[in-house]
Amino acid sequence: MLDSKIPSGPLDQKWTSYKGHCKLVNPANKRKLEVIVVGTGLAGASAAASLGELGYQVKAFCFQDSPRRAHSIAAQGGINAAKNYQNDGDSVYRLFYDTIKGGDYRSREANVHRLAEVSVNIIDQCVAQGVPFAREYGGLLNNRSFGGTQVKRTFYAAGQTGQQLLIGAYQALERQVALGKVTMYTRHEMLDVVVIDGKARGIICRNLVTGELERHFGHAVVLCTGGYGNVFYLSTNAMGSNVTAAWKAHKKGAHFANPCFTQIHPTCIPVSGDHQSKLTLMSESLRNDGRIWVPAKAGDKRAPNDIPEEERDYFLERRYPAFGNLVPRDVASRAAKERCDAGFGVGTTGQAVYLDFKYNLINKYGKAEANKQGLQNPDTETLVRLGKEVVKEEYGNLFDMYEKITGENPYEVPMRIYPAVHYTMGGLWVDYELMTSVKGLYALGEANFSDHGANRLGASALMQGLADGYFVIPYTIGNYLADEIATKPIATDHPAFLEAERNAAERIQKLMNIKGTQTVESFHKRLGKIMWEECGMARSQKGLTKAIEEIRQLKKEFWSDVRIPGDINEMNPELDKAGRVADFIELGELMCIDALDRNESCGGHFREESQTEDGEALRDDQQFAYVAAWAYQSDSNWQLNKEPLTFEIAKPSQRSYK
Amino acid sequence: MQHYTMNLTLKVWRQKNASDKGHFETYPVKNISSEMSFLEMIDVLNEQLIKEGKEPIAFDHDCREGICGMCSMYINGRPHGPWQHNTTCQLHMRAYQDGDTIVVEPWRANAFPVVKDLMVDRSAFDRIIQAGGYISVNTGNAVDANSTPVEKEKADEAFAAAACIGCGACVAACKNSSAMLFVGAKVSHLALLPQGAPERKNRAMNMVAQMDREGFGACTNTGACEAVCPKGISIENIARLNREYMMAGLTEDK
Numbered sequence: 065m066l067d068s069k070i071p072s073g074p075l076d077q078k079w080t081s082y083k084g085h086c087k088l089v090n091p092a093n094k095r096k097l098e099v100i101v102v103g104t105g106l107a108g109a110s111a112a113a114s115l116g117e118l119g120y121q122v123k124a125f126c127f128q129d130s131p132r133r134a135h136s137i138a139a140q141g142g143i144n145a146a147k148n149y150q151n152d153g154d155s156v157y158r159l160f161y162d163t164i165k166g167g168d169y170r171s172r173e174a175n176v177h178r179l180a181e182v183s184v185n186i187i188d189q190c191v192a193q194g195v196p197f198a199r200e201y202g203g204l205l206n207n208r209s210f211g212g213t214q215v216k217r218t219f220y221a222a223g224q225t226g227q228q229l230l231i232g233a234y235q236a237l238e239r240q241v242a243l244g245k246v247t248m249y250t251r252h253e254m255l256d257v258v259v260i261d262g263k264a265r266g267i268i269c270r271n272l273v274t275g276e277l278e279r280h281f282g283h284a285v286v287l288c289t290g291g292y293g294n295v296f297y298l299s300t301n302a303m304g305s306n307v308t309a310a311w312k313a314h315k316k317g318a319h320f321a322n323p324c325f326t327q328i329h330p331t332c333i334p335v336s337g338d339h340q341s342k343l344t345l346m347s348e349s350l351r352n353d354g355r356i357w358v359p360a361k362a363g364d365k366r367a368p369n370d371i372p373e374e375e376r377d378y379f380l381e382r383r384y385p386a387f388g389n390l391v392p393r394d395v396a397s398r399a400a401k402e403r404c405d406a407g408f409g410v411g412t413t414g415q416a417v418y419l420d421f422k423y424n425l426i427n428k429y430g431k432a433e434a435n436k437q438g439l440q441n442p443d444t445e446t447l448v449r450l451g452k453e454v455v456k457e458e459y460g461n462l463f464d465m466y467e468k469i470t471g472e473n474p475y476e477v478p479m480r481i482y483p484a485v486h487y488t489m490g491g492l493w494v495d496y497e498l499m500t501s502v503k504g505l506y507a508l509g510e511a512n513f514s515d516h517g518a519n520r521l522g523a524s525a526l527m528q529g530l531a532d533g534y535f536v537i538p539y540t541i542g543n544y545l546a547d548e549i550a551t552k553p554i555a556t557d558h559p560a561f562l563e564a565e566r567n568a569a570e571r572i573q574k575l576m577n578i579k580g581t582q583t584v585e586s587f588h589k590r591l592g593k594i595m596w597e598e599c600g601m602a603r604s605q606k607g608l609t610k611a612i613e614e615i616r617q618l619k620k621e622f623w624s625d626v627r628i629p630g631d632i633n634e635m636n637p638e639l640d641k642a643g644r645v646a647d648f649i650e651l652g653e654l655m656c657i658d659a660l661d662r663n664e665s666c667g668g669h670f671r672e673e674s675q676t677e678d679g680e681a682l683r684d685d686q687q688f689a690y691v692a693a694w695a696y697q698s699d700s701n702w703q704l705n706k707e708p709l710t711f712e713i714a715k716p717s718q719r720s721y722k
Numbered sequence: 723m724q725h726y727t728m729n730l731t732l733k734v735w736r737q738k739n740a741s742d743k744g745h746f747e748t749y750p751v752k753n754i755s756s757e758m759s760f761l762e763m764i765d766v767l768n769e770q771l772i773k774e775g776k777e778p779i780a781f782d783h784d785c786r787e788g789i790c791g792m793c794s795m796y797i798n799g800r801p802h803g804p805w806q807h808n809t810t811c812q813l814h815m816r817a818y819q820d821g822d823t824i825v826v827e828p829w830r831a832n833a834f835p836v837v838k839d840l841m842v843d844r845s846a847f848d849r850i851i852q853a854g855g856y857i858s859v860n861t862g863n864a865v866d867a868n869s870t871p872v873e874k875e876k877a878d879e880a881f882a883a884a885a886c887i888g889c890g891a892c893v894a895a896c897k898n899s900s901a902m903l904f905v906g907a908k909v910s911h912l913a914l915l916p917q918g919a920p921e922r923k924n925r926a927m928n929m930v931a932q933m934d935r936e937g938f939g940a941c942t943n944t945g946a947c948e949a950v951c952p953k954g955i956s957i958e959n960i961a962r963l964n965r966e967y968m969m970a971g972l973t974e975d976k
Contacts, residue, residue, distance in 0.1 A: 192865070203874065241848075637780055
């Protein structure tokens with residue numbers, strides 16, 4: 065039975081009451097307790113730093129060459145917080161409500177309310193660390209708006225917010241390394257969780273430089289290993305982002321929740337050819353100032369600037385007048401796909417729509433600047449020039465990035481964009497304390513499932529990663545470790561450690577012994593194609609059933625014909641990748657099974673069988689208001705556990721952005 | 723954009739591990755699209771090598787969006803290749819023509835030993851940050867964010883310095899393998915903000931001391947670092963570092 069351990073009491077008192085009553089560990093005992101943190105993105109770096117500051121002995125692991133490389137760094141647009149600095153009606157309740165509604169009523173109220181509460185502390189903490197957020201001329205913090213909301217609550221640092229927040233957390237982490245409270249292991253990959261008497265007590269990892277396996281003990285293990293978007297091969301994730309740590313935890317007893325909830329982001333640079341290795345996001349914040357359109361006539365091949373205003377279809381503004389270009393991501397993505405499938409797409413592949421800045425460049429920024437400078441009746445050229453300067457400050461790095469990739473100048477020509485896999489709302493099931501279904505094993509940030517339901521709102525991933533790491537785990541882990549103060553460190557020659565290490569070694573050996581003919585990359589691409597076609601923006605019973613069959617076939621083929629060059633006891637990136645792809649294949653199967661089970665449309669999960677007459681998603685609260693938590697039984701065999709979702713405050717309604 | 727395909731000759735540094743001496747190997751690559759990124763071109767070559775039963779080229783890369791700072795190739799004598807304000811992962815093949823020869827090496831600096839092929843060990847940068855590249859504020863210590871106004875100009879300057887991605891191109895470009903641009907960027911980022919003021923003296927002194935311990939060379943103001951920096955970090959940050967270091971030295975209470 066799943067116990068989410070949600071504290072009793074009114075929603076807005078739960079976290080306060082929890083903090084007031086949870087067990088504490090005294091400073092002398094904290095020094096004796098060891099905590100393993102895997103992953104050093106926003107969640108991992110902030111958790112490792114905060115736990116080190118509290119006095120725990122922390123070991124932190126990352127597969128990159130430095131903790132500062134984690135993919136949180138690539139987040140562009142911003143971070144939400146209910147500061148209400150703009151006096152536009154924001155509050156903790158509004159942020160909570162928007163997040164629940166944006167997640168299409170598939171997340172837990174208590175977790176989300178806590179997230180909204182601590183959001184304000186995150187901004188304070190980051191500013192104190194020296195994170196250079198954008199400011200107004202008066203020296204105070206600036207905000208921008210983001211999709212799915214009607215207030216300006218997003219803090220940002222040009223288009224590099226993730227970078228600045230991660231560097232803040234990284235610096236806090238390195239400070240603890242210098243103080244001897246955190247030991248950092250870079251170029252290490254976690255290959256298993258060690259469970260002793262039902263509790264997580266350590267990990268097995270591989271030193272990626274020497275190929276050696278290592279055993280590490282911890283009184284608790286905290287996984288902050290990010291999402292699994294790379295199961296689709298093409299995504300906005302980094303090349304190294306993978307599900308391996310979470311998947312190993314899953315196979316050791318941690319339930320995997322809502323695996324099919326993946327977010328397809330509407331504004332990414334379209335695929336240019338078969339060589340494509342990854343996709344690049346253009347921040348959602350661009351939808352504040354860019355208008356999305358396609359030609360009103362199908363198959364119109366004219367250059368975008370030659371298509372007159374009246375022959376353009378601003379389809380988001382047309383379909384969703386209340387939110388227009390700022391509808392949530394899943395809605396915007398599907399609308400773009402619908403237009404392209406109907407033959408209105410642009411670019412060489414027809415799989416793209418325009419994101420056009422010209423209107424706001426002139427009317428919003430140009431005119432405001434002209435006013436500020438006291439220019440009377442400026443001509444369009446002047447307005448464009450003035451507007452460009454402002455836009456450059458807001459999004460300059462994104463425009464440059466677009467130009468480098470496509471060779472086109474987005475100040476002159478509208479961007480071409482298309483949806484791409486971006487984020488995974490599903491992840492390891494955790495309770496209110498962020499503990500998985502294995503005692504002493506925690507999952508934070510994108511690696512868990514808890515806060516975003518079936519769809520994440522923009523600028524909320526950074527918020528959740530830092531909330532979990534800075535402000536949640538420091539309290540909740542104490543509540544567990546308080547009962548562990550008598551537990552002496554377990555020697556890593558304990559049979560459970562040796563067995564876990566042996567299993568990891570055998571698997572590596574097995575992979576190397578296949579000596580087949582096909583590359584790891586080619587398998588990954590094929591998996592990605594199956595997932596994108598059948599478990600992507602639209603899913604159906606027929607397609608998913610077919611996909612499950614295909615993935616099982618692919619798995620057989622992988623384990624009999626993959627070719628991995630090089631040796632085990634050396635730096636071998638192909639071997640690293642092979643292990644990750646093998647896990648992605650297994651996860652892909654579970655994602656399709658979960659998508660098949662959920663015969664409703666909600667958030668990023670669109671089942672073709674469940675839609676309204678005009679093609680909008682149709683949720684089914686009667687049957688599907690639950691978290692699907694899958695327990696691993698054996699190969700290709702999972703058991704579904706349902707955690708019912710109840711909504712006391714934010715009463716479910718059919719989402720409408722019209 | 724006009725797209726085209728090309729055939730190229732690659733001369734790539736191969737080195738099995740840190741103790742191997744290393745050597746160049748020449749590889750022909752065919753049918754490369756001008757729309758590919760440089761790393762996608764290397765991917766194509768690696769797939770080809772694996773099929774031929776050879777070892778693929780090891781190289782560092784992760785985000786492929788020019789922000790994580792992991793990619794690190796020295797291409798035809800220039801870190802990150804020919805484009806201004808650019809990382810290797812964002813370099814696209816339209817920078818090259820059919821028939822070109824491209825030489826690819828790892829970063830060369832004593833403080834960045836080669837791990838394998840084109841991968842180097844940049845942990846020296848982490849240790850410099852450990853020496854003082856932070857503001858000492860424990861989680862929970864902070865006051866309300868808007869209680870500390872920061873002049874917009876200063877905040878923008880701090881942001882420009884904080885844009886450093888820690889890739890090490892500055893070191894690779896410098897004939898002295900100096901890390902002054904990297905250290906200058908971090909010291910500037912924190913010194914320009916009121917939050918960084920209490921620790922500014924120790925920070926400058928300790929980070930410079932660590933930089934020296936790691937074996938990075940001295941700065942002789944040639945500006946090669948600024949010219950290749952993918953994030954356009956200004957050499958003014960080195961001047962600011964020198965001022966911070968001098969002031970700290972002159973006013974040390976000992």
